[in-house]
């Protein structure tokens with residue numbers, strides 16, 4: 001490897017030297033990490049330059065199973081307004097849940113003996129009426 005394989009930095013014109021770097025990139029819906037990638041790194045601004053043959057190798061690597069995987073945390077950024085809306089929605093849902101439970105408890109009440117006998121009497125009278 002000679003030191004002249006990278007031209008000077010196209011941003012700041014400083015010298016670019018080959019180092020081994022870690023590169024993270026999205027391939028479709030997957031986040032892929034490449035370690036130990038030879039890349040030209042600007043000694044002034046840190047811009048990285050990857051040669052075409054290295055890029056081809058990286059593409060080839062994504063078609064093979066990786067030996068190592070990473071589990072990464074995923075955070076949802078939400079602004080205060082969105083958070084307030086979500087809280088209001090959750091509160092409404094909890095209130096509705098409480099109402100549902102209360103209604104269920106009402107329905108679960110059993111009729112008293114008196115109520116049952118009243119119901120039976122009514123049915124008897126109705127049966128009496130239709131029998132006439």
Ligand SMILES: [Zn+2]
Nearest residue numbers: 009012042045
């Ligand atoms: Zn630079």
